[in-house]
Amino acid sequence: MTPADLMQEFDRQTAVLIDRGYPQHSGLDDAAFRALLTPLAEKVVTFQVSAGDMEIGTLPFAxxxxxxxxxxxxxxxxxxKDGRQGISKLYPRSASDxxxxxxxxxxxxxxxxIVDIDRGQQNRNLPPNEALILIKREARLALTxxxxxxxxTQCPDFLRKNNCYSLxxxxxxGDQRVPAIWINAAKQPNLGWCWDGxxxxxxxxASCASRTD
Incomplete structure:
Protein backbone atom coordinates (compact mmCIF):
# COMPACT_ATOMS: atom_id res chain seq x y z
CA MET A 1 0.00 0.00 0.00
CA THR A 2 1.21 3.52 -0.76
CA PRO A 3 1.45 6.14 2.00
CA ALA A 4 -1.66 7.78 0.54
CA ASP A 5 -3.56 4.48 0.66
CA LEU A 6 -2.46 3.88 4.25
CA MET A 7 -3.53 7.37 5.29
CA GLN A 8 -6.90 6.95 3.62
CA GLU A 9 -7.43 3.70 5.53
CA PHE A 10 -6.37 5.36 8.78
CA ASP A 11 -8.88 8.16 8.24
CA ARG A 12 -11.59 5.60 7.50
CA GLN A 13 -10.86 3.71 10.71
CA THR A 14 -10.85 6.92 12.74
CA ALA A 15 -14.26 7.80 11.30
CA VAL A 16 -15.58 4.34 12.20
CA LEU A 17 -14.56 4.77 15.85
CA ILE A 18 -16.15 8.20 16.03
CA ASP A 19 -19.33 6.92 14.37
CA ARG A 20 -19.50 4.07 16.92
CA GLY A 21 -19.41 6.52 19.83
CA TYR A 22 -15.86 5.99 21.07
CA PRO A 23 -15.34 9.69 21.91
CA GLN A 24 -18.46 9.83 24.10
CA HIS A 25 -17.62 6.54 25.83
CA SER A 26 -14.11 7.81 26.56
CA GLY A 27 -15.34 11.16 27.90
CA LEU A 28 -13.83 13.12 25.01
CA ASP A 29 -15.32 15.23 22.27
CA ASP A 30 -14.66 14.29 18.65
CA ALA A 31 -11.78 16.75 18.27
CA ALA A 32 -10.00 15.53 21.39
CA PHE A 33 -10.46 11.92 20.32
CA ARG A 34 -8.99 12.68 16.89
CA ALA A 35 -6.07 14.43 18.59
CA LEU A 36 -5.45 11.28 20.64
CA LEU A 37 -5.07 9.28 17.42
CA THR A 38 -3.05 11.87 15.48
CA PRO A 39 0.41 10.55 16.48
CA LEU A 40 -0.56 7.16 15.05
CA ALA A 41 -1.06 8.65 11.60
CA GLU A 42 2.64 9.51 11.46
CA LYS A 43 3.49 5.83 11.99
CA VAL A 44 0.95 4.47 9.51
CA VAL A 45 2.50 6.10 6.46
CA THR A 46 5.81 4.32 7.15
CA PHE A 47 4.37 0.78 7.04
CA GLN A 48 5.48 -1.67 4.37
CA VAL A 49 2.33 -3.78 4.17
CA SER A 50 -0.02 -5.20 1.58
CA ALA A 51 -3.66 -4.16 1.23
CA GLY A 52 -4.85 -7.38 2.88
CA ASP A 53 -7.22 -10.10 1.75
CA MET A 54 -10.53 -10.83 3.48
CA GLU A 55 -10.74 -14.36 2.08
CA ILE A 56 -7.28 -15.38 3.20
CA GLY A 57 -7.71 -13.39 6.39
CA THR A 58 -5.08 -10.64 6.34
CA LEU A 59 -5.27 -6.91 7.05
CA PRO A 60 -2.63 -4.16 6.89
CA PHE A 61 -3.39 -2.66 10.32
CA ALA A 62 -6.10 -1.75 12.80
CA LYS A 81 -22.05 -7.00 11.08
CA ASP A 82 -24.92 -7.20 8.59
CA GLY A 83 -27.05 -5.06 10.89
CA ARG A 84 -26.47 -7.25 13.96
CA GLN A 85 -24.82 -5.86 17.08
CA GLY A 86 -21.91 -7.57 18.80
CA ILE A 87 -22.51 -9.30 22.14
CA SER A 88 -20.33 -10.61 24.98
CA LYS A 89 -21.03 -14.02 26.50
CA LEU A 90 -18.12 -14.92 28.74
CA TYR A 91 -20.02 -16.48 31.69
CA PRO A 92 -18.89 -17.35 34.34
CA ARG A 93 -16.25 -14.75 33.57
CA SER A 94 -16.64 -11.19 32.37
CA ALA A 95 -14.43 -9.25 30.01
CA SER A 96 -12.83 -7.40 32.92
CA ASP A 97 -11.60 -10.74 34.33
CA ILE A 114 -1.59 -3.59 15.37
CA VAL A 115 0.23 -4.21 12.09
CA ASP A 116 0.14 -7.00 9.48
CA ILE A 117 -2.80 -8.94 10.89
CA ASP A 118 -3.50 -12.60 10.19
CA ARG A 119 -6.76 -14.35 11.14
CA GLY A 120 -4.98 -17.66 11.70
CA GLN A 121 -6.35 -19.74 8.84
CA GLN A 122 -3.23 -21.91 8.91
CA ASN A 123 -3.81 -22.84 12.56
CA ARG A 124 -7.53 -23.58 12.40
CA ASN A 125 -8.47 -26.74 14.27
CA LEU A 126 -5.38 -26.49 16.46
CA PRO A 127 -5.80 -26.17 20.24
CA PRO A 128 -4.96 -22.61 21.30
CA ASN A 129 -1.97 -23.83 23.31
CA GLU A 130 -0.47 -25.40 20.18
CA ALA A 131 -1.36 -22.43 17.98
CA LEU A 132 0.47 -20.12 20.38
CA ILE A 133 3.67 -22.16 19.96
CA LEU A 134 3.44 -21.78 16.17
CA ILE A 135 2.74 -18.05 16.37
CA LYS A 136 5.76 -17.48 18.60
CA ARG A 137 7.93 -19.69 16.38
CA GLU A 138 7.07 -17.40 13.45
CA ALA A 139 8.06 -14.35 15.57
CA ARG A 140 4.51 -13.06 15.47
CA LEU A 141 2.31 -11.77 18.30
CA ALA A 142 -0.94 -13.35 19.46
CA LEU A 143 -3.75 -10.87 20.10
CA THR A 144 -5.67 -9.48 23.08
CA THR A 153 -15.08 -3.18 14.47
CA GLN A 154 -13.07 -1.94 11.51
CA CYS A 155 -13.57 -4.90 9.17
CA PRO A 156 -16.66 -6.93 10.16
CA ASP A 157 -16.31 -9.01 6.98
CA PHE A 158 -13.13 -10.39 8.53
CA LEU A 159 -15.50 -12.52 10.62
CA ARG A 160 -16.52 -15.44 8.41
CA LYS A 161 -18.86 -18.30 9.14
CA ASN A 162 -16.76 -21.24 10.32
CA ASN A 163 -13.63 -19.11 10.02
CA CYS A 164 -13.20 -16.82 13.03
CA TYR A 165 -10.45 -16.32 15.60
CA SER A 166 -9.19 -16.86 19.15
CA LEU A 167 -7.35 -14.22 21.16
CA GLY A 174 -5.07 -20.08 36.53
CA ASP A 175 -7.88 -20.50 34.02
CA GLN A 176 -7.92 -22.56 30.83
CA ARG A 177 -10.45 -20.30 29.08
CA VAL A 178 -9.33 -18.49 25.93
CA PRO A 179 -11.50 -15.65 24.56
CA ALA A 180 -12.55 -15.76 20.92
CA ILE A 181 -14.79 -13.86 18.52
CA TRP A 182 -17.09 -15.73 16.16
CA ILE A 183 -20.49 -15.53 14.47
CA ASN A 184 -23.11 -17.22 16.64
CA ALA A 185 -26.29 -19.06 15.65
CA ALA A 186 -28.20 -15.77 15.62
CA LYS A 187 -25.59 -14.42 13.17
CA GLN A 188 -24.27 -11.93 15.71
CA PRO A 189 -20.59 -11.15 16.31
CA ASN A 190 -20.02 -12.98 19.60
CA LEU A 191 -17.23 -12.56 22.15
CA GLY A 192 -17.05 -15.83 24.05
CA TRP A 193 -14.47 -18.36 25.19
CA CYS A 194 -13.18 -21.85 24.47
CA TRP A 195 -10.84 -24.17 26.38
CA ASP A 196 -7.13 -23.75 25.66
CA GLY A 197 -6.67 -27.45 24.92
CA ALA A 206 -5.17 -14.44 15.22
CA SER A 207 -1.83 -12.67 15.29
CA CYS A 208 -0.01 -9.55 14.15
CA ALA A 209 3.57 -8.78 13.19
CA SER A 210 3.97 -5.79 15.54
CA ARG A 211 2.31 -3.19 17.76
CA THR A 212 3.17 0.49 17.82
CA ASP A 213 1.95 3.82 19.17
Missing part, protein backbone atom coordinates in the same frame (compact mmCIF):
# COMPACT_ATOMS: atom_id res chain seq x y z
CA UNK A 63 -6.45 0.93 15.47
CA UNK A 64 -6.77 -0.79 18.85
CA UNK A 65 -8.26 1.03 21.85
CA UNK A 66 -7.44 -0.09 25.38
CA UNK A 67 -10.21 -0.89 27.83
CA UNK A 68 -8.75 1.84 30.08
CA UNK A 69 -10.24 4.30 27.59
CA UNK A 70 -13.38 2.46 26.41
CA UNK A 71 -14.63 -0.58 28.34
CA UNK A 72 -14.33 -3.91 26.55
CA UNK A 73 -18.06 -4.71 26.72
CA UNK A 74 -18.82 -1.28 25.26
CA UNK A 75 -16.36 -1.88 22.44
CA UNK A 76 -17.90 -5.25 21.64
CA UNK A 77 -21.41 -3.80 21.65
CA UNK A 78 -20.24 -1.26 19.05
CA UNK A 79 -19.31 -4.04 16.60
CA UNK A 80 -21.87 -4.40 13.83
CA UNK A 98 -9.26 -11.26 31.38
CA UNK A 99 -5.86 -9.57 31.49
CA UNK A 100 -2.87 -9.46 29.19
CA UNK A 101 -0.41 -12.29 29.84
CA UNK A 102 2.83 -11.43 31.62
CA UNK A 103 4.98 -11.95 28.54
CA UNK A 104 2.88 -9.61 26.38
CA UNK A 105 4.10 -6.02 26.06
CA UNK A 106 1.58 -3.44 24.87
CA UNK A 107 2.41 0.11 23.74
CA UNK A 108 1.99 2.76 26.41
CA UNK A 109 -0.69 4.76 24.61
CA UNK A 110 -4.42 4.36 25.18
CA UNK A 111 -4.77 3.78 21.44
CA UNK A 112 -2.20 2.06 19.25
CA UNK A 113 -1.77 0.12 16.02
CA UNK A 145 -9.46 -9.18 23.40
CA UNK A 146 -9.36 -5.47 22.57
CA UNK A 147 -7.22 -6.12 19.49
CA UNK A 148 -9.65 -8.77 18.29
CA UNK A 149 -12.55 -6.38 18.79
CA UNK A 150 -10.65 -3.68 16.90
CA UNK A 151 -10.46 -5.96 13.87
CA UNK A 152 -14.16 -6.85 14.02
CA UNK A 168 -4.61 -16.03 22.98
CA UNK A 169 -2.96 -13.44 25.22
CA UNK A 170 -5.98 -12.22 27.19
CA UNK A 171 -6.29 -14.72 30.01
CA UNK A 172 -7.64 -15.16 33.53
CA UNK A 173 -4.97 -16.34 35.97
CA UNK A 198 -9.64 -27.92 22.61
CA UNK A 199 -9.40 -27.66 18.80
CA UNK A 200 -12.22 -26.15 16.75
CA UNK A 201 -12.54 -26.45 12.98
CA UNK A 202 -14.14 -22.98 12.86
CA UNK A 203 -11.54 -21.10 14.94
CA UNK A 204 -8.01 -20.04 14.12
CA UNK A 205 -5.79 -17.99 16.41
Missing amino acids: IAVKSDLVATDVQMAAVS FHVTADTVLPHGLAYL IEEGIAIA LVSRHA NPHTWLGS
Whole structure:
Protein backbone atom coordinates (compact mmCIF):
# COMPACT_ATOMS: atom_id res chain seq x y z
CA MET A 1 0.00 0.00 0.00
CA THR A 2 1.21 3.52 -0.76
CA PRO A 3 1.45 6.14 2.00
CA ALA A 4 -1.66 7.78 0.54
CA ASP A 5 -3.56 4.48 0.66
CA LEU A 6 -2.46 3.88 4.25
CA MET A 7 -3.53 7.37 5.29
CA GLN A 8 -6.90 6.95 3.62
CA GLU A 9 -7.43 3.70 5.53
CA PHE A 10 -6.37 5.36 8.78
CA ASP A 11 -8.88 8.16 8.24
CA ARG A 12 -11.59 5.60 7.50
CA GLN A 13 -10.86 3.71 10.71
CA THR A 14 -10.85 6.92 12.74
CA ALA A 15 -14.26 7.80 11.30
CA VAL A 16 -15.58 4.34 12.20
CA LEU A 17 -14.56 4.77 15.85
CA ILE A 18 -16.15 8.20 16.03
CA ASP A 19 -19.33 6.92 14.37
CA ARG A 20 -19.50 4.07 16.92
CA GLY A 21 -19.41 6.52 19.83
CA TYR A 22 -15.86 5.99 21.07
CA PRO A 23 -15.34 9.69 21.91
CA GLN A 24 -18.46 9.83 24.10
CA HIS A 25 -17.62 6.54 25.83
CA SER A 26 -14.11 7.81 26.56
CA GLY A 27 -15.34 11.16 27.90
CA LEU A 28 -13.83 13.12 25.01
CA ASP A 29 -15.32 15.23 22.27
CA ASP A 30 -14.66 14.29 18.65
CA ALA A 31 -11.78 16.75 18.27
CA ALA A 32 -10.00 15.53 21.39
CA PHE A 33 -10.46 11.92 20.32
CA ARG A 34 -8.99 12.68 16.89
CA ALA A 35 -6.07 14.43 18.59
CA LEU A 36 -5.45 11.28 20.64
CA LEU A 37 -5.07 9.28 17.42
CA THR A 38 -3.05 11.87 15.48
CA PRO A 39 0.41 10.55 16.48
CA LEU A 40 -0.56 7.16 15.05
CA ALA A 41 -1.06 8.65 11.60
CA GLU A 42 2.64 9.51 11.46
CA LYS A 43 3.49 5.83 11.99
CA VAL A 44 0.95 4.47 9.51
CA VAL A 45 2.50 6.10 6.46
CA THR A 46 5.81 4.32 7.15
CA PHE A 47 4.37 0.78 7.04
CA GLN A 48 5.48 -1.67 4.37
CA VAL A 49 2.33 -3.78 4.17
CA SER A 50 -0.02 -5.20 1.58
CA ALA A 51 -3.66 -4.16 1.23
CA GLY A 52 -4.85 -7.38 2.88
CA ASP A 53 -7.22 -10.10 1.75
CA MET A 54 -10.53 -10.83 3.48
CA GLU A 55 -10.74 -14.36 2.08
CA ILE A 56 -7.28 -15.38 3.20
CA GLY A 57 -7.71 -13.39 6.39
CA THR A 58 -5.08 -10.64 6.34
CA LEU A 59 -5.27 -6.91 7.05
CA PRO A 60 -2.63 -4.16 6.89
CA PHE A 61 -3.39 -2.66 10.32
CA ALA A 62 -6.10 -1.75 12.80
CA ILE A 63 -6.45 0.93 15.47
CA ALA A 64 -6.77 -0.79 18.85
CA VAL A 65 -8.26 1.03 21.85
CA LYS A 66 -7.44 -0.09 25.38
CA SER A 67 -10.21 -0.89 27.83
CA ASP A 68 -8.75 1.84 30.08
CA LEU A 69 -10.24 4.30 27.59
CA VAL A 70 -13.38 2.46 26.41
CA ALA A 71 -14.63 -0.58 28.34
CA THR A 72 -14.33 -3.91 26.55
CA ASP A 73 -18.06 -4.71 26.72
CA VAL A 74 -18.82 -1.28 25.26
CA GLN A 75 -16.36 -1.88 22.44
CA MET A 76 -17.90 -5.25 21.64
CA ALA A 77 -21.41 -3.80 21.65
CA ALA A 78 -20.24 -1.26 19.05
CA VAL A 79 -19.31 -4.04 16.60
CA SER A 80 -21.87 -4.40 13.83
CA LYS A 81 -22.05 -7.00 11.08
CA ASP A 82 -24.92 -7.20 8.59
CA GLY A 83 -27.05 -5.06 10.89
CA ARG A 84 -26.47 -7.25 13.96
CA GLN A 85 -24.82 -5.86 17.08
CA GLY A 86 -21.91 -7.57 18.80
CA ILE A 87 -22.51 -9.30 22.14
CA SER A 88 -20.33 -10.61 24.98
CA LYS A 89 -21.03 -14.02 26.50
CA LEU A 90 -18.12 -14.92 28.74
CA TYR A 91 -20.02 -16.48 31.69
CA PRO A 92 -18.89 -17.35 34.34
CA ARG A 93 -16.25 -14.75 33.57
CA SER A 94 -16.64 -11.19 32.37
CA ALA A 95 -14.43 -9.25 30.01
CA SER A 96 -12.83 -7.40 32.92
CA ASP A 97 -11.60 -10.74 34.33
CA PHE A 98 -9.26 -11.26 31.38
CA HIS A 99 -5.86 -9.57 31.49
CA VAL A 100 -2.87 -9.46 29.19
CA THR A 101 -0.41 -12.29 29.84
CA ALA A 102 2.83 -11.43 31.62
CA ASP A 103 4.98 -11.95 28.54
CA THR A 104 2.88 -9.61 26.38
CA VAL A 105 4.10 -6.02 26.06
CA LEU A 106 1.58 -3.44 24.87
CA PRO A 107 2.41 0.11 23.74
CA HIS A 108 1.99 2.76 26.41
CA GLY A 109 -0.69 4.76 24.61
CA LEU A 110 -4.42 4.36 25.18
CA ALA A 111 -4.77 3.78 21.44
CA TYR A 112 -2.20 2.06 19.25
CA LEU A 113 -1.77 0.12 16.02
CA ILE A 114 -1.59 -3.59 15.37
CA VAL A 115 0.23 -4.21 12.09
CA ASP A 116 0.14 -7.00 9.48
CA ILE A 117 -2.80 -8.94 10.89
CA ASP A 118 -3.50 -12.60 10.19
CA ARG A 119 -6.76 -14.35 11.14
CA GLY A 120 -4.98 -17.66 11.70
CA GLN A 121 -6.35 -19.74 8.84
CA GLN A 122 -3.23 -21.91 8.91
CA ASN A 123 -3.81 -22.84 12.56
CA ARG A 124 -7.53 -23.58 12.40
CA ASN A 125 -8.47 -26.74 14.27
CA LEU A 126 -5.38 -26.49 16.46
CA PRO A 127 -5.80 -26.17 20.24
CA PRO A 128 -4.96 -22.61 21.30
CA ASN A 129 -1.97 -23.83 23.31
CA GLU A 130 -0.47 -25.40 20.18
CA ALA A 131 -1.36 -22.43 17.98
CA LEU A 132 0.47 -20.12 20.38
CA ILE A 133 3.67 -22.16 19.96
CA LEU A 134 3.44 -21.78 16.17
CA ILE A 135 2.74 -18.05 16.37
CA LYS A 136 5.76 -17.48 18.60
CA ARG A 137 7.93 -19.69 16.38
CA GLU A 138 7.07 -17.40 13.45
CA ALA A 139 8.06 -14.35 15.57
CA ARG A 140 4.51 -13.06 15.47
CA LEU A 141 2.31 -11.77 18.30
CA ALA A 142 -0.94 -13.35 19.46
CA LEU A 143 -3.75 -10.87 20.10
CA THR A 144 -5.67 -9.48 23.08
CA ILE A 145 -9.46 -9.18 23.40
CA GLU A 146 -9.36 -5.47 22.57
CA GLU A 147 -7.22 -6.12 19.49
CA GLY A 148 -9.65 -8.77 18.29
CA ILE A 149 -12.55 -6.38 18.79
CA ALA A 150 -10.65 -3.68 16.90
CA ILE A 151 -10.46 -5.96 13.87
CA ALA A 152 -14.16 -6.85 14.02
CA THR A 153 -15.08 -3.18 14.47
CA GLN A 154 -13.07 -1.94 11.51
CA CYS A 155 -13.57 -4.90 9.17
CA PRO A 156 -16.66 -6.93 10.16
CA ASP A 157 -16.31 -9.01 6.98
CA PHE A 158 -13.13 -10.39 8.53
CA LEU A 159 -15.50 -12.52 10.62
CA ARG A 160 -16.52 -15.44 8.41
CA LYS A 161 -18.86 -18.30 9.14
CA ASN A 162 -16.76 -21.24 10.32
CA ASN A 163 -13.63 -19.11 10.02
CA CYS A 164 -13.20 -16.82 13.03
CA TYR A 165 -10.45 -16.32 15.60
CA SER A 166 -9.19 -16.86 19.15
CA LEU A 167 -7.35 -14.22 21.16
CA LEU A 168 -4.61 -16.03 22.98
CA VAL A 169 -2.96 -13.44 25.22
CA SER A 170 -5.98 -12.22 27.19
CA ARG A 171 -6.29 -14.72 30.01
CA HIS A 172 -7.64 -15.16 33.53
CA ALA A 173 -4.97 -16.34 35.97
CA GLY A 174 -5.07 -20.08 36.53
CA ASP A 175 -7.88 -20.50 34.02
CA GLN A 176 -7.92 -22.56 30.83
CA ARG A 177 -10.45 -20.30 29.08
CA VAL A 178 -9.33 -18.49 25.93
CA PRO A 179 -11.50 -15.65 24.56
CA ALA A 180 -12.55 -15.76 20.92
CA ILE A 181 -14.79 -13.86 18.52
CA TRP A 182 -17.09 -15.73 16.16
CA ILE A 183 -20.49 -15.53 14.47
CA ASN A 184 -23.11 -17.22 16.64
CA ALA A 185 -26.29 -19.06 15.65
CA ALA A 186 -28.20 -15.77 15.62
CA LYS A 187 -25.59 -14.42 13.17
CA GLN A 188 -24.27 -11.93 15.71
CA PRO A 189 -20.59 -11.15 16.31
CA ASN A 190 -20.02 -12.98 19.60
CA LEU A 191 -17.23 -12.56 22.15
CA GLY A 192 -17.05 -15.83 24.05
CA TRP A 193 -14.47 -18.36 25.19
CA CYS A 194 -13.18 -21.85 24.47
CA TRP A 195 -10.84 -24.17 26.38
CA ASP A 196 -7.13 -23.75 25.66
CA GLY A 197 -6.67 -27.45 24.92
CA ASN A 198 -9.64 -27.92 22.61
CA PRO A 199 -9.40 -27.66 18.80
CA HIS A 200 -12.22 -26.15 16.75
CA THR A 201 -12.54 -26.45 12.98
CA TRP A 202 -14.14 -22.98 12.86
CA LEU A 203 -11.54 -21.10 14.94
CA GLY A 204 -8.01 -20.04 14.12
CA SER A 205 -5.79 -17.99 16.41
CA ALA A 206 -5.17 -14.44 15.22
CA SER A 207 -1.83 -12.67 15.29
CA CYS A 208 -0.01 -9.55 14.15
CA ALA A 209 3.57 -8.78 13.19
CA SER A 210 3.97 -5.79 15.54
CA ARG A 211 2.31 -3.19 17.76
CA THR A 212 3.17 0.49 17.82
CA ASP A 213 1.95 3.82 19.17
